[in-house]
Amino acid sequence: MTNAIYTVIRPEGDNRFGLVQETSEGLQELGDRSTTSAAALAKEIGSTLRIPEGEAELEGDSDDGRMIINMGPQHPSTHGVLRIMLEIEGETVLRSKPVVGYLHTGMEKTAENLTYLQGTTNVTRMDYLSPLNNELVFCLAAESLLGIELPERATWIRMLMSELNRIASHVMWLATNGMDLGSTSMMIFGFRDREMVLSFFEKTSGLRMNNNYIRVGGVAADLPDGWEDDVTAVIDTIEARTHDYDELITGQPIFRERVVGVGTLSPQEAVALSASGPILRASGVPWDLRKEMPYLFYDQIDFDVIVGSVGDTYDRYAVRLFEIRESISIVRQIIDRMPRGPYRALDPKVTPPPRARIDESMEALIHHFKLFTEGIRIPPGESYVAIESPRGELGCYMVSDGSARPFRMHIRGPSFVNLQSLPVMLHGGLLADAVAVISSVDPVMGEVDR
Amino acid sequence: MSRTLSDVMVLERSAYLSTVQARHDEGYIYLADLTCVDYLNNPTRDLVDGVSLERFELVVNLRAFAPPAIVRLRVQVPEQDPLMPSIFGFYPGAEAMEREVFDLFGIRFEDHPDLTRILLPEDWEGHPLRKDYGVGRVPVQFKEVKRNR
Numbered sequence: 001m002t003n004a005i006y007t008v009i010r011p012e013g014d015n016r017f018g019l020v021q022e023t024s025e026g027l028q029e030l031g032d033r034s035t036t037s038a039a040a041l042a043k044e045i046g047s048t049l050r051i052p053e054g055e056a057e058l059e060g061d062s063d064d065g066r067m068i069i070n071m072g073p074q075h076p077s078t079h080g081v082l083r084i085m086l087e088i089e090g091e092t093v094l095r096s097k098p099v100v101g102y103l104h105t106g107m108e109k110t111a112e113n114l115t116y117l118q119g120t121t122n123v124t125r126m127d128y129l130s131p132l133n134n135e136l137v138f139c140l141a142a143e144s145l146l147g148i149e150l151p152e153r154a155t156w157i158r159m160l161m162s163e164l165n166r167i168a169s170h171v172m173w174l175a176t177n178g179m180d181l182g183s184t185s186m187m188i189f190g191f192r193d194r195e196m197v198l199s200f201f202e203k204t205s206g207l208r209m210n211n212n213y214i215r216v217g218g219v220a221a222d223l224p225d226g227w228e229d230d231v232t233a234v235i236d237t238i239e240a241r242t243h244d245y246d247e248l249i250t251g252q253p254i255f256r257e258r259v260v261g262v263g264t265l266s267p268q269e270a271v272a273l274s275a276s277g278p279i280l281r282a283s284g285v286p287w288d289l290r291k292e293m294p295y296l297f298y299d300q301i302d303f304d305v306i307v308g309s310v311g312d313t314y315d316r317y318a319v320r321l322f323e324i325r326e327s328i329s330i331v332r333q334i335i336d337r338m339p340r341g342p343y344r345a346l347d348p349k350v351t352p353p354p355r356a357r358i359d360e361s362m363e364a365l366i367h368h369f370k371l372f373t374e375g376i377r378i379p380p381g382e383s384y385v386a387i388e389s390p391r392g393e394l395g396c397y398m399v400s401d402g403s404a405r406p407f408r409m410h411i412r413g414p415s416f417v418n419l420q421s422l423p424v425m426l427h428g429g430l431l432a433d434a435v436a437v438i439s440s441v442d443p444v445m446g447e448v449d450r
Numbered sequence: 451m452s453r454t455l456s457d458v459m460v461l462e463r464s465a466y467l468s469t470v471q472a473r474h475d476e477g478y479i480y481l482a483d484l485t486c487v488d489y490l491n492n493p494t495r496d497l498v499d500g501v502s503l504e505r506f507e508l509v510v511n512l513r514a515f516a517p518p519a520i521v522r523l524r525v526q527v528p529e530q531d532p533l534m535p536s537i538f539g540f541y542p543g544a545e546a547m548e549r550e551v552f553d554l555f556g557i558r559f560e561d562h563p564d565l566t567r568i569l570l571p572e573d574w575e576g577h578p579l580r581k582d583y584g585v586g587r588v589p590v591q592f593k594e595v596k597r598n599r
Contacts, residue, residue, distance in 0.1 A: 050564045052566060052572065100569065110585075272542045274480060274541065274542075275543070382487075384520075393482060397483060407487075408487045410483075410487075412485075449569055
């Protein structure tokens with residue numbers, strides 16, 4: 001691949017990425033995971049627990065020291081309601097199985113009963129840490145069926161908002177990761193910095209989290225006056241603070257002990273398990289949809305894809321930290337290049353007319369009435385659109401039968417798919433490392449249990 | 451926005467596994483998405499000649515990395531016998547996705563290592579994303595309780 005790729009630089013003497021296990025003959029290294037062939041991995045009998053969810057208690061304590069324990073669903077480090085069944089021997093995790101579904105919200109079924117305008121509100125409830133990315137993929141899928149031309153400014157605003165959302169989401173991840181690893185200061189810093197981005201969202205869309213800002217045909221409103229100053233202040237502060245985070249955690253011995261060489265995932269395994277986002281890139285696969293299959297105007301922006309070298313928890317941390325800085329540089333370029341003009345498509349069948357027009361024009365009143373009672377009609381067809389959300393490939397498969405509601409809307413949640421690689425990461429590691437590994441996957445349970 | 455890189459193939463069920471294998475060998479090594487659509491009483495979709503209309507359609511998006519490309523397979527699955535071969539052998543990442551389709555649509559996958567419900571409880575009846583499964587309502591508990599103050 002021709003793009004510039006930065007590899008996360010690891011300090012000297014950091015080659016502890018083979019698995020080490022204590023045996024009766026002393027420490028035994030299990031060998032590098034990259035030696036596992038993809039065919040052997042395809043079976044992957046060794047890491048995933050294949051017993052029914054109800055049987056965890058029955059296995060109980062057996063003679064050979066193996067037992068099955070349940071972590072969660074209400075464990076503080078599972079980022080929501082995630083239950084993990086772990087088969088352990090002593091303190092070593094042998095096999096595991098993530099059990100999801102405790103939050104199942106039925107978003108896909110709900111979407112079949114909502115119009116496209118209501119649909120964007122619906123999808124923000126899935127990945128509640130990056131609601132604007134969810135709205136974006138929903139709208140792109142609807143627009144690809146609708147075949148309308150968007151004004152340039154609308155697309156640039158969408159890029160600005162989704163990059164700011166990526167910053168907020170990764171800072172939030174740093175916070176929760178700090179919380180899982182016992183760094184209370186990092187938790188408080190992360191929440192503090194995310195709040196700056198959220199207050200800009202609130203100023204723009206009226207809501208902190210479930211924004212409903214990006215809509216089919218453009219965005220809901222133009223950016224507020226003086227948005228350049230607001231955004232510059234936010235990203236300047238966060239950029240300065242990423243150096244603080246660096247100082248606070250990157251080199252910290254306790255943090256390094258807990259993450260370096262823990263939860264290794266080889267590139268072959270990551271690709272075979274359909275992992276995406278920072279997990280795939282930390283394993284060394286330079287795949288970023290923004291770069292490789294550009295949507296919006298990402299092909300006009302200059303940025304780098306961050307890849308890791310080992311694929312351990314430390315790499316996943318570093319990839320996210322560097323991605324914050326890349327996103328900040330993208331936001332700077334967007335501020336410089338934001339054009340003037342309309343922020344919504346000027347098609348009256350899609351975009352409601354401005355309020356002032358309704359008093360003047362009967363046509364405008366009719367369009368307004370039709371759009372808010374019946375909704376947008378989308379021509380029959382099907383499309384799959386994927387974007388790079390903070391957690392990876394967020395895809396939306398949409399089928400329309402020509403009515404005002406989607407016939408079928410399916411979301412490919414990156415957290416849902418990424419969770420499959422958890423048993424492979426945990427395999428052979430220590431029980432105490434499970435918390436760090438789960439945290440590094442960055443699952444958002446709202447998205448797992450759509 | 452046009453997605454120029456996308457490519458759609460409509461298939462019969464019998465051609466599914468061989469097509470997946472051919473695509474896998476061509477370099478489509480990444481399973482992006484696997485889902486299903488229930489076209490109950492909806493014959494409005496476009497199909498190619500020689501493929502008969504069935505109730506369910508399994509939709510598989512495969513991705514190649516270099517050069518970047520995506521191909522979509524749309525496989526017809528009959529209502530009477532919703533049984534498909536699992537592609538777990540080619541794409542271990544299909545494990546959760548196939549379980550989800552089994553859970554919500556009731557399509558069984560042959561040779562799947564652990565075909566159980568994933569999102570719903572194991573004793574749940576029915577498959578909610580089928581079009582003939584209504585949107586349920588959970589009765590609101592304690593709604594009738596009078597407030598004391």
